[in-house]
Amino acid sequence: MIDGLRWLQAAMLGAFFLSVAALAAPPTAEQLRTWSAVPALVEREIWAGRLPGAVVLIGDSTGVRYRATIGHRRSAAVSEPLTPDTLFDLASLTKPLVTATAVLQLAEQGRLALDEPVARYWPSFAVHGKQAVTVRQLLAHTSGLRAGLPPQRRPRDRAAILQAVAAERLQTPPGQQVEYSDLNFIALGYLVERVSGLSLQRYGQERIFGPLAMLDTGFLPDVSKYLRIAPTEVNIGVVHDPTARAMGGVAGHAGLFGSADDLARFARMVLGGGQLDGRRILRRESVAAMTLPQIPLSQREWRGLGWRLEAPLLAGREQLPSVGAIGHTGFTGTGLWIDPVSDRFVVVLSHRHHPDGLGDVRPLRRQILALVASAAPWQRESVLAEQPWLTPFWDTLSQPVAFQTGIEVLAADGFKALVGRRIGLISNRSAVDAQGRLTLDLLRSAPGVELVAIFSPEHGFAADREGKIESGVDTARRLPIHSLYGATRRPTAEMLIGLDALVFDIQDVGARFYTYLSTLAYVLEAAAPRGLPVFVLDRPNPIRADRIEGPMLDHDLLSFTGYFPLPVRHGMTVGELARLFNGENRIGADLRVISMRGYQRDQWFDATGLPWVAPSPNLPTLAAATLYPGVALVEGANVSVGRGTDRPFGLLGAPWIDGDKLAHWLNGQALAGVSIEPAEFTPASGPYAGQRCQGIRLHLLDRDRFEMSRLGLYLTQGLYRLYPDRFRLDRTLGMIGSRAVLQGLRQGSDPDTLALDWQPALRAFEAMRARYLLY
Incomplete structure (x- = not known):
């Protein structure tokens, strides 16, 4: 029995x-x-x-x-x-x-x-x-x-x-x-x-x-x-x-x-x-x-x-x-x-x-x-009338599960996956739990876990610096910090000596060209031939993980700002991207993703209850991170995108732009979820640092209706149409990522028409992406 x-x-x-x-x-x-x-x-x-x-x-x-x-x-x-x-x-x-x-x-x-x-x-x-x-x-x-x-x-x-x-x-x-x-x-x-x-x-x-x-x-x-x-x-x-x-x-x-x-x-x-x-x-x-x-x-x-x-x-x-x-x-x-x-x-x-x-x-x-x-309609009342035994499960389990990031799941399990290991942590200050505690400090105090080295990505561990960063020492914790944005962008053999595992925990922002994704991939590539396990502590995609947008990156344009052919808005979490990189590029790393609990793909970051800690110097708010995948499409050209102001990616301009003219043109394109008005500003860094710029200010009105890539392409087209002799259109290729789209913009094609052309590639990506989703 x-x-x-x-x-x-x-x-x-x-x-x-x-x-x-x-x-x-x-x-x-x-x-x-x-x-x-x-x-x-x-x-x-x-x-x-x-x-x-x-x-x-x-x-x-x-x-x-x-x-x-x-x-x-x-x-x-x-x-x-x-x-x-x-x-x-x-x-x-x-x-x-x-x-x-x-x-x-x-x-x-x-x-x-x-x-x-x-x-x-x-x-x-x-x-x-x-x-x-x-x-x-x-x-x-x-x-x-x-x-x-x-x-x-x-x-x-x-x-x-x-x-x-x-x-x-x-x-x-x-x-x-x-x-x-x-x-x-x-x-x-x-x-x-x-x-x-x-x-x-x-x-x-x-x-x-x-x-x-x-x-x-x-x-x-x-x-x-x-x-x-x-x-x-x-x-x-x-x-x-x-x-x-x-x-x-x-x-x-x-x-x-x-x-x-x-x-x-x-x-x-x-x-x-x-x-x-x-x-x-x-x-x-x-x-x-x-x-x-x-x-x-x-x-x-x-x-x-x-x-x-x-x-x-x-x-x-x-x-x-x-x-x-x-x-x-x-x-x-x-x-x-x-x-x-x-x-x-x-x-x-x-x-x-x-x-x-x-x-x-x-x-x-x-x-x-x-x-x-x-083909089978879901009617709760009729189903439960026939199968009342499901009621306690569906009543209890339909309630939201308390959200936990990968580090919190790991901690709740007593760090068992890492016990007995000497680990290196790839992270920065954006990796915190719901109480604002750094993953670094949680791992340092974890019983049976020996944290022996820190690896920092672009912007350093404090996520507040620009340009190349030298390796150094965390004097407070007496740990070496190996820079992965200085003399090398990949962990070297010397850096990995004595390690039993690597742990990756950094907050991504959901855009193809955010370089932390390349650092993640390079870590997998360095660990694979050495048999080092890589634990990726998953975090939410702050701009929702249920949406993908924008042109795909051409294969011959892969770089540190574009490790893999992704659309501009990829709709994946860090853990899912690690699985995709490892699988599609056949890296062969011993990858172990510590998944989140209670995560919903359609959540914005502020629905998780986590504190927003700027993952890089010019993304101080979730609003900036939401505008970033669109406005950054023109960042490689000769314009300021508000770096060095209090509204990075909420401002765009140059000394040669007429803000009224640009705002009027953009507002005529029916861009949903965002309003645009003329503005003047003086950036402290980036192009035109210290110079008075005219341009536009962007205000998010409805982020669920806002189409990031559509804004970026209309910005590109508007600047080129209004200032064909001043705006350096060719410099946008690296961020747009598609020669066909760039050529279409040069020829005056409507961005919405261009978007129809990349839909087959987007659907193919969506099918591939589905193989690696965790939520």
Whole structure:
């Protein structure tokens, strides 16, 4: 039986499944029209080179309602098309389909107890602090074990791998946090064998796949099926996962092969409360328990028993708590999502590793789930009337989570990720917590952490200087400060001697040309060949992380003010950009992002409750940072943008500008969210320092309607149109970043027309960006 209070809770929730069948209804014409867009999504990913093809099924408890089979099974001299019965290496779908299901069956039979220590069934496991690890914690990935065995020290046979898993040490105390781990399910697969007396292969066939008539699913597929198998990078019929391969192709974490229709039958069993076609595989309370969080709700990632918890497949699912549906994916490009709330399931099977190992199915999976959800209206009252068990979760979890930056999350966890390490900190004074305490000081006082060096970006650690900065010493803290904006802009080998890890914590401002992003990338590049972990403590994008604007940077214009081809307003956090740089440029750094908690992408900085600390000398306010991505487009030319005044980026001028004329022209362009008036000022620094300038003053009226890049391009065009002999248009190329846009402005093209031309590139960036988002 499932144990104690959790069993009672699951049994109560099990009643929910009784009402699901009544919800099953044929898809509407509108849903079918929406789903018909699936082939176009798959074809777009094929043309992008991210996968060779995919089989997609959408269904409910009564059967498959929609299917699409697009692309090729194998690329050869004559390509072989995918077919509906193609078999795929299911990879980590092995975990929930066979291992978790088997463990729950054995628990129902009283042959093992979920809340008993694993060592009760496998005595060798009880070493190195694992004595208290329970079966439930293995199922929920909260055991404290690391993700997997290091490739360079991975044993080469089954017995040695099991011995290595038994000898593992815990990375964190059991039950406290989620760490998705193959080791958890290797151990569970072995438990199934020890408790049942059957091999995992035989158990799955006799107790799960056979009764469900999943005729094509199993370990070690027969040679007769080889012509239907979609290859990865290894021999056909051989599991892709190297650990499962070393274990003879049968393991608790990977090794299954199967078809889309077989997965549909499994999903229908779950939607049926544990039975299909009169054959009961699991009790209703066991199926309900799969959907319950097995970890304190304060954790960022929720896990059920063998499954990741998901928001239901309803419109607006991004705003719903991740509870109500379950899902799992596989490394080879597979995925299965089951939603009892809407009585829907989705199967996506691909073989992204064929033929070159460079594919990526994540964008397709996200797009298909969004498509299915968009066709199912979200009506809270009607859903909760049918599934009242969701009420406490959605009432409690719909409340805003207290916002925490990466450093605050790290501190709340006792700095465990850094304990025992000698670290170098790349930071400046903008890195503070909600109480205004410097990350530098928090790390210096962190127990078990040794801060041995500081690295400062442009403007120095105090973020108040211009020009090159020499390395030096923080005399108050007796720490060396290595300047990354002086003799070098990259950490040198000498600077990294004696360090075990690097920590990056700097407030970005959301614009492509802010140089802290290049410093971040250079840190990743310096750390990668040395195997140094880089911890990026994430911070909010102060000008919202849900919007992208402006022309993309041309590839041949990359520089320190433009490390990567981004739009002017990139709509990403520092942690997300680190992931993007590391992935798209194949840096290969050991990157570990400490994500924020309670962050919403549509938040402005002042909604987080953090104090604004100027990240550089001329961004003293959030208003200045909001104007910066637009006004800075002309900064490289012969104008002052207000540096050296009390309104940097809120003023623009030059001795040769007529402020009335420029303001009048700009106000005629219908620039939303901002008003413009003539002004005179004398900057203390920058172009025309000490000279009287005429120009304009900008006032933000509605920052949500304000289009930063549109303002910048109209500023550029207005200055060139009014002063073609004075304004140095060519000098704006570095900030605008696009030769085509610059040429269009020179020829008098309307900026709004130019914006239409860069939309395809912006959409492509948005698709790439989606792979690296954390929130």
